[in-house]
Every structure is written in C-alpha cells, then in structure tokens.
Amino acid sequence: MNISAASKAAGLPVKTVRYYANIGLVEAPSRSSAGYRTYDDTAVRKLVFIRRSRAFGFTIEECRDLLGLYQDQSRNSAEVKRIASKRLEEIEEKQRELQSLHDDLSHLVRTCRGDDRPDCPIIDYLG
Amino acid sequence: MNISAASKAAGLPVKTVRYYANIGLVEAPSRSSAGYRTYDDTAVRKLVFIRRSRAFGFTIEECRDLLGLYQDQSRNSAEVKRIASKRLEEIEEKQRELQSLHDDLSHLVRTCRGDDRPDCPIIDYLG
DNA sequence: CCTTAACTCTCCAGTTGCGGGAAAGATTAG
DNA sequence: CTAATCTTTCCCGCAACTGGAGAGTTAAGG
Numbered sequence A, B: 001m002n003i004s005a006a007s008k009a010a011g012l013p014v015k016t017v018r019y020y021a022n023i024g025l026v027e028a029p030s031r032s033s034a035g036y037r038t039y040d041d042t043a044v045r046k047l048v049f050i051r052r053s054r055a056f057g058f059t060i061e062e063c064r065d066l067l068g069l070y071q072d073q074s075r076n077s078a079e080v081k082r083i084a085s086k087r088l089e090e091i092e093e094k095q096r097e098l099q100s101l102h103d104d105l106s107h108l109v110r111t112c113r114g115d116d117r118p119d120c121p122i123i124d125y126l127g
Numbered sequence C: 001c002c003t004t005a006a007c008t009c010t011c012c013a014g015t016t017g018c019g020g021g022a023a024a025g026a027t028t029a030g
Numbered sequence D: 001c002t003a004a005t006c007t008t009t010c011c012c013g014c015a016a017c018t019g020g021a022g023a024g025t026t027a028a029g030g
Helices: A003-010 A014-022 A041-055 A060-070 A077-111 A121-126 B003-010 B014-022 B041-055 B060-071 B077-111 B121-126
Strands: none
Touching (some): A014 A041, A041 A060, A060 A077, A077 A121, A121 B041
C-alpha cells in the first residue's frame, strides 16, 4: 500500500501520515525500491487509533502513551483510565470556561440593538 | 509611563504589550531619549480593551476591527454586533463539540474498571 | 515507445499568539 | 561606585500540522 492508499484507509491526510512517522509517533514504514513508503494493515490500524485519539483531543504525547498501551497486552486499564480522566477534566474545565463566555457574550449581543447608531453595550463592556 | 508600568496597568505581560505594537495592533508608542517606550492613559485603555476582547476569544484581527470601532464615534453598532455574533456562534459550535466529546469520553471512563487487568473499553473504542 | 498525468520524495516556510532567553545599554537605590 | 533592576533588539521555540517548490517515479493511453 502506498501512502495515499494508507491515508485514505486511515482517514488522515498524506502530510499527516508522513508527519507522524517523522516525529516517531508511529514507526518508520518500509520503503519500496524507489523510496516510496509502503504500509500494511497493522500500520493503518495504528493510524486509525491515533486519529480517534486525536479526535478526543489527546495531545500527540498522550497518543504516544495510549498507542503504547494499545500494543501492550499486559497493560493495566488503570493507566488508560488515568489518561482519559485527565483529558475529561480538561474538557470539563473548557466547558465551564466556554459557558461563562457564552453567558456574558450572549447577554451583550442580546442587548445590542445592532443598528446604525454608535451606542453599543458590547463596546461599553470592552472599553 | 514605562512599559512595565503600562503592562501592570493594562494587565498584560510586557512581552505582549511590545508584541501588540510590533504587529501594528496598537500604534507604536513614543520613545524616551534612551529609546524606552512611553505610554499614556489612552494607550493603556486600548490595551485593556484588547485584553478584554482577547478574553472573549476574539482573534487579533477581530480585535483590530473592534478597536477600530471602539475609536470610531460614528460607528454602527450593527457592525460590532455582527462580529460578536460570529464569535458567539463559534463558541456555541465549540460547546456542541465538547459536549459530544464529553458524552462519549465520560461514558468510556465510567465503564472502564481501571484496575491491573488489560481489558479496557477505552482502548477497545480507539482501536 | 513516448508522453503526460498523477503520485511520491525531501526540505523549508508559514500558521496563532505569544514566551524564553541572550547580549547590550539605561536607570535607580544605597 | 556598584549592583540590581529595567529596557532594548533579535531570534528561537511551542503544537500540530499545512502548503509549496523542485525533483524523481509510476501508470495509463495512444
């Protein structure tokens, strides 16, 4: 499988697939005689794993750890849970932050008339 | 006022104050004979305005626009409202995204035993 | 067999919004 | 007078890619 086939199978851009090997997140693929990267199903499965991990917002370093656990048949699920819980707390923190921003900004937007006059509670709030 | 006094008054790091002038977000401050930047209350007010705008998550370019409107006595509040509404929609989009991630990830975390055995619904989901 | 399109390679630069740190000059306190 | 504390400019680094240049490779069609 060449890189574009692997990228389609994994659901990742070609550039990203190369990038993940460059930073050592996945092992460097073997090469054809012309120097083309060749991928097998195992490599694609790892890429899919990373794509799904990234979709949860795990950092590359966290993906590295998760991928290690994925491949470790003697892993402790506690370690996986620890990493996931940490991410969950970050998500909850971000949610609180966004909720606060939303409350404030939506109030301002509602009270702004939005016409051709200069009076504006949004500007008043910011200034 | 030297830069550190202005930075304290504005609630922004010194580096950030310099950065905002470098990218032309605020006008370049006048200089003392030794080349030190000097700030007045007007300059500080603009920096505060930017800090508050940034706190809402407006990009630097949006801050540039908002600052222009702030200083434009003949502005239309409609323009301000348009920019703020756009940001509000982004916030809401992000909230939906985070809610979805939260639902999925919290479910996985709840169902993972988190012990010394390898079985793990989180890994199963990602793999 | 030849052309041409599509694919792949490496390398470098840019993105956003700053932060860190070096080296050099200015100012202030004691 | 000296030491500490500013301040300056400059350049690098972060996260996680993305875009593009320039060069080589391969597959399809005529």
